[in-house]
Amino acid sequence: MNKAKCKEILQWLIKSKHDLGAADRLMEHDPYLDMAVFHCQQAAEKAIKAYLIYRDFVFDKTHNLNALLAICITFDAQFRQWEEAAEKLTPYATEFRYPSNGTEPTKEEAQEAITMAKAIVDFIIQLLPDEAKL
Numbered sequence: 774m775n776k777a778k779c780k781e782i783l784q785w786l787i788k789s790k791h792d793l794g795a796a797d798r799l800m801e802h803d804p805y806l807d808m809a810v811f812h813c814q815q816a817a818e819k820a821i822k823a824y825l826i827y828r829d830f831v832f833d834k835t836h837n838l839n840a841l842l843a844i845c846i847t848f849d850a851q852f853r854q855w856e857e858a859a860e861k862l863t864p865y866a867t868e869f870r871y872p873s874n875g876t877e878p879t880k881e882e883a884q885e886a887i888t889m890a891k892a893i894v895d896f897i898i899q900l901l902p903d904e905a906k907l
Contacts, residue, residue: 774904778826782905785823789894790907792816796887806883807869813886814838814865817858820894821845827901836866849900858889 796812799805814836821841825832828848832841838859845852865886869878878886898906 774827774902779905782823782826782901783907785819785826786894786898786905786907789816789819789823792819793887793891793894796883796890800880800883800887804880804883806878806880809883810862810865810878810886811870813883813890814862816890817862817893818866820897823905824848824897824900827905836863838863851896851900855893855896858893862886862889 792812792815796809796816799809799812817838818836818841821838822832824845825841828845830844830848832844835841839856842852842855842859865878868875
């Protein structure tokens with residue numbers, strides 16, 4: 774793999790890990806559950822995009838994990854195991870970012886989002902060649 778591509782993948786993964794760290798910290802003391810779940814969605818999205826870059830796929834600008842995951846499945850059927858997680862995480866990109874009459878996520882939902890996002894990120898890192906891993 775050329776250095777430029779490797780660097781781009783690593784940049785996406787670093788941002789993904791930063792989102793995971795932010796989600797963890799937002800849960801620690803005074804939980805900001807709405808922002809924690811947003812960062813979980815972002816972590817998964819950025820890791821998936823890193824994988825698509827590895828596969829030389831030019832993706833559209835989207836926060837829809839379902840659509841991105843469908844592309845990943847064309848490269849590796851193992852991604853099917855994340856369909857339910859993608860379904861749950863995708864709305865967190867926008868659902869709680871602006872005032873609404875809706876409810877806030879529960880602490881359990883936020884913890885589940887962190888668990889799912891970490892699992893997706895770890896899974897993707899495992900698929901990448903060593904030079905593109907953190």
